[in-house]
Amino acid sequence: GNSVTQMEGPVTLSEEAFLTINCTYTATGYPSLFWYVQYPGEGLQLLLKATKADDKGSNKGFEATYRKETTSFHLEKGSVQVSDSAVYFCALGRSRGGNKLTFGTGTQLKVEL
Amino acid sequence: KAGVTQTPRYLIKTRGQQVTLSCSPISGHRSVSWYQQTPGQGLQFLFEYFSETQRNKGNFPGRFSGRQFSNSRSEMNVSTLELGDSALYLCASSLVQDRGTEAFFGQGTRLTVV
Numbered sequence: 001g002n003s004v005t006q007m008e009g010p011v012t013l014s015e016e017a018f019l020t021i022n023c024t025y026t027a028t029g030y031p032s033l034f035w036y037v038q039y040p041g042e043g044l045q046l047l048l049k050a051t052k053a054d055d056k057g058s059n060k061g062f063e064a065t066y067r068k069e070t071t072s073f074h075l076e077k078g079s080v081q082v083s084d085s086a087v088y089f090c091a092l093g094r095s096r097g098g099n100k101l102t103f104g105t106g107t108q109l110k111v112e113l
Numbered sequence: 114k115a116g117v118t119q120t121p122r123y124l125i126k127t128r129g130q131q132v133t134l135s136c137s138p139i140s141g142h143r144s145v146s147w148y149q150q151t152p153g154q155g156l157q158f159l160f161e162y163f164s165e166t167q168r169n170k171g172n173f174p175g176r177f178s179g180r181q182f183s184n185s186r187s188e189m190n191v192s193t194l195e196l197g198d199s200a201l202y203l204c205a206s207s208l209v210q211d212r213g214t215e216a217f218f219g220q221g222t223r224l225t226v227v
Contacts, residue, residue: 032213043117043203043218051213089156099144099207099216100169103156 002027006104021075029095033073036089080111117219125225131192134222138206145187150201194226
C-alpha cells in the first residue's frame with residue numbers, strides 16, 4: 001500500500017536559517033503529493049502540492065519538487081521566520097483519484113530569534 | 114466564503130457511550146473525508162463520502178461509521194467508546210474527486226473518553 005516516510009522532529013532553527021524537511025514515499029501508480037501545515041489548536045492547511053514528475057509546488061517561500069526517480073518531495077525554505085513554527089505533514093494522494101490522503105508522521109519545526 | 118465547520122469543538126464522553134460528530138463542508142463541495150489524529154498513530158484516514166455514497170474506508174473497526182446528507186453535510190458516529198478513541202477528529206472537504214484535488218480541513222473536534 002501507499003506510505004510516506006518523513007523526517008523526524010522536532011527541528012529547531014534560528015530565524016533566517018535554511019529549512020529542509022525530507023519526505024519520501026512508496027506508492028502504486030502516479031500519486032499527487034502535498035505538504036500541509038498545522039498550527040497549534042488548528043486543523044491542517046494546504047501549503048503546496050505537485051501532481052506530476054518535476055513539478056515544483058511553491059507558496060509563502062516554501063518549495064518542493066516532485067522527484068519520481070527518487071520518490072521524494074522534500075520541503076525547503078530559504079529563510080525561516082518565527083511565524084513558520086508549526087507541524088508540517090507530507091501527504092500522498094491516490095493515483096486513481098478520490099480524496100484519501102496518506103500522511104507522514106509530521107515534523108515539528110520551532111524557529112527561534 | 115465560509116470554511117469547513119466542525120461541531121462540537123470539544124467533547125468529553127464516558128467509556129461505552131456513543132458520540133456523533135458533525136461536519137459542514139465548504140459550500141459547493143461534494144466530497145467529505147474524516148481523519149483521526151493521535152500522538153501515537155498520527156493522522157489516519159477513516160472514510161470518504163461523495164454525493165452521499167461512501168467511496169473509501171480506512172482500517173477502523175465497525176464501531177466507526179459515517180454518513181453524508183443530500184446537502185453534503187456529514188456526520189460520523191462512534192459507538193461503544195473506548196479510551197483509545199480519544200483523539201482529534203478532522204473533517205476535510207473537497208470540490209471533486211479528481212486526482213490532485215485540494216482538501217480543506219476544519220479545526221477538528223477534540224474527543225476525550227474517560
